[in-house]
Amino acid sequence: MAQLTRVSGSVGLITLQNPPVNALSAAVRQGIVDTVKKAVSDPLVKCVVICGQNGVFCGGADIREFGAPMTGPPLVPMIHAIEATNKPVVAAIEGAALGGGLELALGCHYRIIHSKARVGLPEVTLGLLPAAGGSQRLPRLIGVPAALELITTGRHVSAAEALKLGIVDQVTDDNTVDTTVKFALSVVGRSLESRRISTFPCPPVSDLDAVFDVAMQRVRQSARGAIAPVTCVQAVRAAATLPYTQGMKREQELMATLFTSGQARALQYCFFAQRAVSRWSMPSGARWDTSKPRPISKAAVIGLGTMGRGIAVALAQAGLSVVAVETQEKQLMDAKQAVSGMLERGAKRRGVAPALGLVSYSHNIQAVAEADLVIEAVFEDMDLKKKVFQQLSAVCKPGTLLCTNTSSLDVDHLASQTPSPELVVGMHFFAPAHVMKLLEVVYGPRSSPQAVATAMQLGKKMGKVSVAVGNCRGFVGNRMLKPYMEQAFFLLEEGATPELVDQALEEFGFAMGVFRMSDLSGLDVGWRVRKADGLVDPDATSGRSARIRQGRRYSPLGDLLCEQGRFGQKAGRGWYQYDKPGSRVAKPDPWLHNFLEQYRARHGLGVRHIDHQEVLERCLYALINEGFRILEDGIAAGPEDIDAIYVFGYGWPRYRGGPMFYAGMVGLANVLERLEHFHQVHPDVPYLQPCSLLRRLVASGSPPIQKWREVIRKVHSQL
Ligand SMILES: CCC/C=C/C(=O)SCCNC(=O)CCNC(=O)[C@H](O)C(C)(C)COP(=O)([O-])OP(=O)([O-])OC[C@H]1O[C@@H](n2cnc3c(N)ncnc32)[C@H](O)[C@@H]1OP(=O)([O-])[O-]
Missing domain, CATH: 3.40.50.720 (NAD(P)-binding Rossmann-like Domain)
Known part of the structure; x- marks a missing residue:
């Protein structure tokens, strides 16, 4: 909602009211449309100030509404109407003006910000672009290079930097609304022609093509496989090359491709998962809201x-x-x-x-x-x-x-x-x-x-x-990593190379494949653990028995490399070779390929063609299966916990939402069917045996991830 009051005689003060961050829900947008109309038509109102209640201007579009059909007035015409008024409209920014919140402020004629507030267009982090005119107005206001950087990274900017960039007109340490009301009164009667950002030309840039080429290269490198940053570059290019109206049309077209994308759904899920994990619970029933932390100084x-x-x-x-x-x-x-x-x-x-x-x-x-x-x-x-x-x-x-x-x-x-x-x-x-x-x-x-x-x-x-x-x-994290790595080792035995496995995983979106990661963290770490577990057996050198330990299939490949001192990057050789110990550039190693061939021959292992799809299914589904076991065992309270762990600790691509979300995206029945197949082919690999929770979820019609906890609760109550 939005409330209109008249202050200082002739200032229409519009306050956005939607706790906790005054997100632009349908009701808030309707409130803004109504109050702006009212203020503009009230002869006693000479100027308008827009602010947010409880010290936050606006956290942007209401992300909770994204999954549902759109209701209420759209943002774009609402912001246009504000920009087009003939009474000055000034944004009083406290706390944050992010996403649609900043786009609303860019539609105002002036922006005053508190020194502790921040602004930004973080839509890209949600798999979107600033499609309420942000991709078209910001470059016109601060220039293409700066706008490109802000829009493609989604970075929040401090008040001081916002002033330097020209996003805001004034920074205050005092009461922001009072300061803005005074400011608004001071500009009554001034022409607004030069204050409507949509009418600005983009500041000229000497070699526009080069600027966009560099930006495109940067986003492709830093966010491998993510579509939103690339689309953001395209939207800013439209601002730089097209008249405003056509640019807006392009912005809407590009947004349409992103809005319903799986990546946007995954990133928005991550946004809420990151916050949901703070509402922890334990199997005993203890919870975040009933347990008081001790002060620690x-x-x-x-x-x-x-x-x-x-x-x-x-x-x-x-x-x-x-x-x-x-x-x-x-x-x-x-x-x-x-x-x-x-x-x-x-x-x-x-x-x-x-x-x-x-x-x-x-x-x-x-x-x-x-x-x-x-x-x-x-x-x-x-x-x-x-x-x-x-x-x-x-x-x-x-x-x-x-x-x-x-x-x-x-x-x-x-x-x-x-x-x-x-x-x-x-x-x-x-x-x-x-x-x-x-x-x-x-x-x-x-x-x-x-x-x-x-x-x-x-x-x-x-x-x-x-x-x-x-x-x-x-x-949670390392327990799930074990079956993932185990599958990678087995794939080498069956005919893959470290390069093939890593390439499949890196194309999926991991910053590093399993073998490059293993070289980085050191092969000796796992070797020590396996030794302590009694798995490393120097006597078993060939034949099938050498590859069965403690009753299950085992690959001694990692142990054999360690015996040769191939501990990874720090030794200058591991699954790859490096120019010198400590060097970071991994190169394929003919020695390793030869070693694998000899190993397969010694153990009578046939070589078959392995493609990227098999690498992904074997490695990721084994990891996901263990995730379901973790939920079944009550080690993690919900799928969001597992996904947050993998996204923030293990380099799982955020735009794929985390392993449990990904399982839902590819279809639980599909994951189950592939695990059943792989377990049939490899009956001596218990990690490939589908977990009963996964079967249970599929039998319950594969509910959306938000409903898994209900099924998990039923499983626990029957134990
Ligand atoms: C055409 C469309 C174009 C425009 C697109 C957009 O604008 S896309 C949007 C672009 N905007 C963004 O990406 C900004 C996203 N928001 C933020 O970055 C931060 O929330 C913050 C800096 C505003 C406040 O940080 P903080 O550490 O003080 O607080 P906190 O982070 O813990 O959040 C508190 C609670 O508020 C909730 N919530 C927050 N925002 C939204 C929202 N937009 N919606 C709904 N809910 C939202 C949040 O889930 C949490 O709920 P819980 O768990 O208590 O039930």
Whole structure:
């Protein structure tokens, strides 16, 4: 809705009212149309100010309405009507003017912004383009290069930058509405001819073709396979080359191709999934809205290797005081230098002062005695972690929350080393910990809801997408990665090459295929785990038995490479070869191809043609199947949790929504049918056996993903 009041005698103040962000729902659009008409026809109103209630101008079109048939007045004529009025209309921007919100403001004759507000056209992040005139007005206002950058990245811009770019006319530190009302009164009577952006020519650019070629190349490289950024470039090109009316026509045509696309649906699902994961729940019934987090002001990090350093930086950047502990003196000095450097570089990027004073360093674990929360980030070794937890229990003040940064170790087992297991949770950070958005908060059967709530809130404070998950081997992300990698190894045995598998996955949208990723993270990591699991058997060198371990098909390929010292990038060779150790450019390796041929011959394996489709189905459906098992086991509360983990932590292409959303897009019955087929061909691969939840969902008519929780609840209630 929108409300019209008359203030300061002759100013028509229109307030958008649609909590929490005054999104432009059908009712709000109707409200704007009605109130603008009323204000324009009221002789007592000399000028109009548009603002939003509760300190937010407008978060854009109401994304919740996108799936349903359009009702209410459309945005484009509404904004045109505002621009065409003969009374000055001024936008008073507080909080944010994003998407349709900024497009509304661009239809106004002037824009005043609060210094803490931001603006932007983030439609591209939702698989769309700014199709309420934004792609046509912004280039006319600020020029093609700047508009291209903002529209194709969807970046939010601070008030100061918005002023510099010319998006707004004035920045204020005072009450934005009061300032804007005064401003509006001051421009009454001035000609509006030069204030209607749609009438501006685009500022000339010397080599327009080159500008668009570079932009197109950039978006194709940075968002491989995503259609919205490419379409955004085309829309801005229309602004630069066509008269406004024709440009608007082109904008609408381009939007029509995006609006109903699968990518737009996936990206909009991701938008809500990212927010839904903060409403966590545990199988015990504990929930986000009934569990109160503890206040944390002082944190500690134990172990300052790569992960510990990143965690210390993330905590300090969130404004917490941090005690960083490393028992080795030399490591401590190196870490201090590295952490300070990271804080300085981060602060420079964000234009703030580095939080160097928030971090103190010690080689004595006693230094953590006063911490409210400790994150242990020592080497991934259960015995070592157990020792640290025992020490922490003796040192920390009562009530201190003890967190372990582990990617797969048993959080409950660690909790049992302490007298207060309810205060123990896992915090699985992803490297580099101060950069990566994902945090898995792992609760054991004895973790208290308050401990989970505190870790989740801390994650939010650090700017992470935090997902609460149950305790099991690999938690959610790494547990699902295992069948995915296993299939990739099997495909090599059956005739594929690392290049073929990686190309299929990279064309699907992953930043890196499974083998390039494995080379980057180091083959020895998995080797160590497999050794500890008793899977690496040096005696079994040939024949079928060599490829069966613990009763199931096993590929020793990764182990054989490690035995040759081929640990990946750091060794200069792994699944690929590199110019030198540490080099990042992966090149196909004839040695590896020869090795695969010999391996297949030794084991009597026939080679067959494997295409991209098979790579995708085998690798992704095995991963998805494990996702369904995770839901069935109650390790993740809903499909959004799994999807957020994969999008924010594992490079799953956001425009494909996450693995569970993707399963829904290709059709659950289709996934089930292909898994049944693959399991028939490979009966010794349990990961390919379709999970009963998947069967159940298909039997229930493959409901939309938003309804899966109902089926999951039924499964749980019958257990
Ligand atoms: C022709 C069409 C052309 C135009 C297209 C567009 O405009 S496309 C749109 C382009 N606009 C954008 O892409 C902007 C998207 N929004 C944002 O970037 C941020 O929400 C924010 C910066 C506005 C506020 O950040 P913050 O950290 O303070 O808050 P928060 O992020 O936690 O959100 C709070 C609640 O508001 C909800 N909600 C938010 N926006 C919308 C919406 N547009 N709609 C509906 N709902 C929306 C959000 O789901 C959440 O709900 P929950 O979970 O509580 O039930």
